[in-house]
Amino acid sequence: MNEVSAELQQEIERQQMDVDIACVGFGPAMGGFLTTLTREMSAHPEDPALSSKAAPGLPLQVLCYERSDDIAAGVSGVVTGGKAIRASFPEIASAGIPMMGPVTQEKIVYLLDPIGASRRSAVLRAGDAVLRNLLRVEHNAFELPYTPGFLEKHGGMVMSIGQFNQWVGTELMGSGLAQVWPGTPVSTALFDGSEVKGVRLADQGVDRKGNPDAGFMAGMDVHAELTVVGDGPVGAVGRSIDRKFGMPNGHAQHEWAVGMKMVVELPEDTPLEAGTVWHTFGYPEPEIFGFMYVHPDRLASVGIFVPSWLGNPGRTSYRYLQHFMQHPYLWRYLNGGTMRSWGAKSLAESGANGEPFLVGDGYARIGEGSGSTNMLTGSGVDEAWATGVQLAEGVVELLRAGKPFTRENLEATYVRRRRESSVERGAQAAKEARNGFHQGFVRGLIGMGLAGMTKGKLSVAANVRPAYKQIDRLKKFYSRLEPGQLEKAKQEAASGGRTLHDALMDACGWPEVAYDGKLLVTQQDALLMGGKVQAAPGFADHVIFRDHALCAACEERTCIAMCSGQAITRGDGTMPAFDREKCIHCGACLWNCTQSADGEHSNIEFRAGAGGLHSAEN
Amino acid sequence: MANIFHIAVCASVVPDPLQTLEPVTGPTGPGLKNEMMLPAVLDPWAASALYEAANLAAAHAGSKVYLVTLGPKAKVQQVMMTVAQKVPFELVAVDGPLGGFTDAHSTATALADAIAAIPGLDRERLLLFGGWESASRGAGATLQIVGERLGVTDQFQGVDQITVNEDGSFEVLERVEGGKHQVSVCAGTPAVLGWATGNLPEPRNNPQVGMANMRGVMPALQKAKNVKLNANGLSYVSVSLPKQQRVTRVVRDVPEDEIAREIVQWIAE
Numbered sequence: 001m002n003e004v005s006a007e008l009q010q011e012i013e014r015q016q017m018d019v020d021i022a023c024v025g026f027g028p029a030m031g032g033f034l035t036t037l038t039r040e041m042s043a044h045p046e047d048p049a050l051s052s053k054a055a056p057g058l059p060l061q062v063l064c065y066e067r068s069d070d071i072a073a074g075v076s077g078v079v080t081g082g083k084a085i086r087a088s089f090p091e092i093a094s095a096g097i098p099m100m101g102p103v104t105q106e107k108i109v110y111l112l113d114p115i116g117a118s119r120r121s122a123v124l125r126a127g128d129a130v131l132r133n134l135l136r137v138e139h140n141a142f143e144l145p146y147t148p149g150f151l152e153k154h155g156g157m158v159m160s161i162g163q164f165n166q167w168v169g170t171e172l173m174g175s176g177l178a179q180v181w182p183g184t185p186v187s188t189a190l191f192d193g194s195e196v197k198g199v200r201l202a203d204q205g206v207d208r209k210g211n212p213d214a215g216f217m218a219g220m221d222v223h224a225e226l227t228v229v230g231d232g233p234v235g236a237v238g239r240s241i242d243r244k245f246g247m248p249n250g251h252a253q254h255e256w257a258v259g260m261k262m263v264v265e266l267p268e269d270t271p272l273e274a275g276t277v278w279h280t281f282g283y284p285e286p287e288i289f290g291f292m293y294v295h296p297d298r299l300a301s302v303g304i305f306v307p308s309w310l311g312n313p314g315r316t317s318y319r320y321l322q323h324f325m326q327h328p329y330l331w332r333y334l335n336g337g338t339m340r341s342w343g344a345k346s347l348a349e350s351g352a353n354g355e356p357f358l359v360g361d362g363y364a365r366i367g368e369g370s371g372s373t374n375m376l377t378g379s380g381v382d383e384a385w386a387t388g389v390q391l392a393e394g395v396v397e398l399l400r401a402g403k404p405f406t407r408e409n410l411e412a413t414y415v416r417r418r419r420e421s422s423v424e425r426g427a428q429a430a431k432e433a434r435n436g437f438h439q440g441f442v443r444g445l446i447g448m449g450l451a452g453m454t455k456g457k458l459s460v461a462a463n464v465r466p467a468y469k470q471i472d473r474l475k476k477f478y479s480r481l482e483p484g485q486l487e488k489a490k491q492e493a494a495s496g497g498r499t500l501h502d503a504l505m506d507a508c509g510w511p512e513v514a515y516d517g518k519l520l521v522t523q524q525d526a527l528l529m530g531g532k533v534q535a536a537p538g539f540a541d542h543v544i545f546r547d548h549a550l551c552a553a554c555e556e557r558t559c560i561a562m563c564s565g566q567a568i569t570r571g572d573g574t575m576p577a578f579d580r581e582k583c584i585h586c587g588a589c590l591w592n593c594t595q596s597a598d599g600e601h602s603n604i605e606f607r608a609g610a611g612g613l614h615s616a617e618n
Numbered sequence: 619m620a621n622i623f624h625i626a627v628c629a630s631v632v633p634d635p636l637q638t639l640e641p642v643t644g645p646t647g648p649g650l651k652n653e654m655m656l657p658a659v660l661d662p663w664a665a666s667a668l669y670e671a672a673n674l675a676a677a678h679a680g681s682k683v684y685l686v687t688l689g690p691k692a693k694v695q696q697v698m699m700t701v702a703q704k705v706p707f708e709l710v711a712v713d714g715p716l717g718g719f720t721d722a723h724s725t726a727t728a729l730a731d732a733i734a735a736i737p738g739l740d741r742e743r744l745l746l747f748g749g750w751e752s753a754s755r756g757a758g759a760t761l762q763i764v765g766e767r768l769g770v771t772d773q774f775q776g777v778d779q780i781t782v783n784e785d786g787s788f789e790v791l792e793r794v795e796g797g798k799h800q801v802s803v804c805a806g807t808p809a810v811l812g813w814a815t816g817n818l819p820e821p822r823n824n825p826q827v828g829m830a831n832m833r834g835v836m837p838a839l840q841k842a843k844n845v846k847l848n849a850n851g852l853s854y855v856s857v858s859l860p861k862q863q864r865v866t867r868v869v870r871d872v873p874e875d876e877i878a879r880e881i882v883q884w885i886a887e
Binding site for chain 2: 170182201536
C-alpha cells in the first residue's frame with residue numbers, strides 16, 4: 001500500500017495554530033480575494049469587525065499557503081479582457097508589470113496540415129482542399145475575416161500570470177495585512193462533521209510513501225473560522241472537499257485540457273507588434289487549439305491546449321507543441337527565436353458543469369477549481385479574479401454583520417454576488433458550448449458557434465463521459481496504421497528504445513523534430529532551459545498509482561505520454577515509475593489515465609506536493 | 619558566564635541561480651537580462667551562514683540573529699516569504715540596487731552602517747556572518763570590509779564549522795587547499811566568519827517560525843533606509859557567465875561506472 005495508514009496519521013502529534021482565515025493556493029482568484037479584503041482592512045483599521053478573534057488585539061489573521069516555491073512560478077501567459085482586474089486596479093496599465101500590454105490586434109486562424117500527418121476527417125480534408133486550391137491561402141492558414149464577438153479580447157491585455165502574481169503578491173505583502181507562504185503544500189481540509197475547520201499542512205521529513213523519516217515534522221493543523229480554497233483544478237484541498245461532500249447533482253469535472261506553452265524571445269527583426277493575439281485551430285490535430293500572444297520587449301507566449309476529448313491514447317503535449325510551432329504560419333516569425341521559459345498546467349474545462357459546492361460551513365471556493373473558467377470565451381483569469389473579489393466582499397459583509405461563516409450566510413453573500421455577476425452569465429452561456437466536440441471536431445465548432453452567437457441558448461447536445469472514458473483504446477485509435485505498425489511501436493517502447501507515443505507519432509507520419517538547441521529542444525532540455533523543477537526534499541510522492549493491477553494491465557499508458565515533465569516513465573516492472581524531481585505539477589496524469597476502479601475517477605491520485613516548475617517568465 | 623552571541627548575517631538577494639541568466643550591459647553598467655523579472659533567492663552561501671547562525675543561537679540561550687540584507691525592498695520581501703519560514707531572525711533591511719555589480723567598499727559601508735545602527739546590538743558579542751564566496755557577483759571582499767569598518771579584526775573565511783567552548787573561545791574549521799581544514803581557536807567575540815557550505819541541511823518550513831518572523835519583517839521593510847552606492851570609479855571591462863554546454867542523451871542499461879567515465883571525459887574536454 002503506497003500510503004501512510006490512517007492509524008499512523010491519527011497517532012501523529014501535530015502542532016496547531018489558530019488564524020481567522022486560512023487560504024490555499026495563490027493564483028488570480030486568491031489575489032482578488034486578498035487584495036479586496038486587505039484594502040478594506042487598511043481603509044478601516046479601527047473597525048472592530050475586522051479585528052482578529054484568533055489573536056485578540058490584532059487585525060484579522062489571514063494566511064495563504066502556496067505549494068510552489070515562489071508565487072511567480074509555474075503559471076501561464078494569457079490574454080484577458082481584464083474587466084474585473086481593472087476594476088481592482090484602474091491604473092494597472094501604468095504599473096510597470098513586465099510582459100503586460102494592451103491587445104492591439106486579434107486574429108482567429110485555421111491552420112491547415114502542411115505535413116499530412118494530422119488525423120483529419122473527410123469533411124475537413126475537403127475543406128482544406130478548397131482553401132488550398134480555390135482560395136489559394138498562404139502559409140497553409142486561413143485567417144477568419146472577423147473575430148466572433150464572444151472570442152474578442154480587444155480592449156483587453158496580454159500579460160504573464162507569473163509576473164502579475166508576483167506584483168499582486170508584493171502589493172499584498174506590502175500591506176502587512178496578509179501573509180503568503182510559498183513552498184508550503186496543504187494536504188487536506190480539516191473536517192468536523194459537515195464543517196470545514198481549517199487545513200492540514202503536508203508532512204515534511206517523510207519518505208516517498210509518506211512514512212516519517214529523518215527530520216520528520218508533522219504538518220501543522222491550521223484552524224480557521226473560514227477556509228478559502230483557491231488551489232485550482234487539481235489542488236489537494238479542493239479535491240478533499242469534493243471527496244467528502246461530493247458534487248452537486250448533475251455536476252462533474254469531466255472535461256480537461258493541458259495547456260502547454262513557451263515564452264519565446266522573438267528574433268530581433270520581428271515585425272510582430274506587441275499586443276498581437278492569434279488564436280488558432282486545426283493543427284497539429286483538429287481538436288488542438290493554439291495561441292500566440294506577443295508581449296512587449298519581443299517576447300511571445302506560444303502554446304497549445306490538448307483537450308481530454310482528443311481520444312488519442314498516445315497524445316503528447318510536448319511533441320504536439322513542437323509541431324505546432326513549426327507550422328509555416330507561425331514558424332516564419334518563430335524561426336530564430338529562443339526559448340526563455342516553458343510550462344504546462346491542467347485546465348478544468350467543464351465550467352459550470354464542473355462547479356462544486358461553492359460554499360459550506362466554514363469554507364468557500366473561488367477560481368478555476370470552483371468552475372469559474374469560461375470555455376466559450378476562452379477566459380479564466382479575469383473570472384477567477386472576480387470570484388475572489390466577490391468572496392471578499394461577502395466576507396466583509398458577514399464580519400460587519402457579526403454573522404458566522406455558515407453555508408447559508410456564505411450563500412447569501414458570496415454566492416449571491418457571483419450568481420448576479422457577469423461571471424455567472426458567462427458560465428451559463430458557455431455551459432454546453434463545447435459539448436459538440438465529443439461528437440467530432442466539426443460538430444464541436446458548430447456547437448460553439450451556436451452557443452456563442454445565441455449566448456448559450458442553442459448548443460449541440462452530448463453525453464460527456466468521464467475523462468478516462470474519453471481516451472480511445474490503442475487498437476481503435478490507431479486502426480488507420482498499416483498492419484504490424486502498432487505492434488512494432490509497442491515493441492520499440494518495451495525495449496526501451498523510445499517512448500510509445502513518439503513511436504506512434506512517427507508511425508502516423510509526424511516527422512522527427514530537428515533540434516536547434518534554442519527553441520526546438522528535447523523535452524528534458526525544456527525542463528532545464530525553460531524553468532527549473534523544484535522538489536524540496538522530505539516530501540512524499542504526490543502522484544500515486546492506486547490499483548497496481550489496473551496499471552499492470554493497461555496497454556495505453558497515456559499517463560506517460562501526457563506527462564509534461566516526463567516524470568512518469570515506463571518502470572522496470574509492470575508499473576509506471578514516478579520521479580518527483582521532474583514533476584511540474586501540471587496534474588495531467590490525474591485525467592490522462594484510461595483505468596478506473598470506481599467508474600468515475602481515474603486510477604491516478606494527485607496529492608499535495610511541494611515545488612513544481614519554477615519558471616520566471618511565465 | 620553564559621555565552622551569548624549577537625550574530626549579524628550579511629546576505630545578498632540574488633537571482634535564482636537555477637534560472638537562465640544572461641549578462642547584458644545597460645546604461646548604468648552590467649546587469650542581467652530581465653533581472654527584475656527573475657525570481658530571487660538568498661545568496662546560497664549566505665543562506666548557509668544564516669542556518670548556522672540560527673543553530674548557534676538556539677544552542678546558546680539569549681543569543682540573537684539579525685539578517686542584514688541590501689536590495690530592492692520588493693525583492694527582499696519576496697525572498698522573505700520563503701526564508702522567514704526557516705529559522706528565527708530579526709530582519710535589518712537596507713533598500714538599495716539589485717545585483718552585485720556594485721563597488722564592494724560602498725556596499726560594505728552601507729551594511730556596516732546598518733549593523734552599527736541596530737538597537738541593542740552588543741558589539742562585544744558580535745559574530746559577523748556571511749557567505750565566504752558570493753553568488754551575487756560581488757568582488758568577494760565585501761564581508762571582510764564590513765568587518766574592518768566595524769573594527770572586527772579576527773576574521774575567518776571558508777568556514778565549515780565552529781565549536782564554542784565554555785570559556786567563550788571557539789574553534790574554527792576553515793577550508794584550505796587539498797580538501798583539508800585549517801583549525802584555529804579564536805579567543806572570543808567579536809569575529810567575522812565567512813561561511814562555506816557548513817554542515818547543516820536546509821531547515822524545514824515551519825509555519826510558526828514564519829508567523830513570528832513576519833511580525834518583524836514588514837516593519838523592517840517599511841523603515842528600510844534607501845542607499846545609493848557609489849561606483850568609486852569602478853568600471854567593468856567585460857562580464858560573462860561560465861560557458862555552459864548541454865548534451866542530453868537518453869540511455870538505458872548502461873552501467874553507472876560507464877556513465878561516470880563518460881561524464882568525466884566530457885568535462886575534461
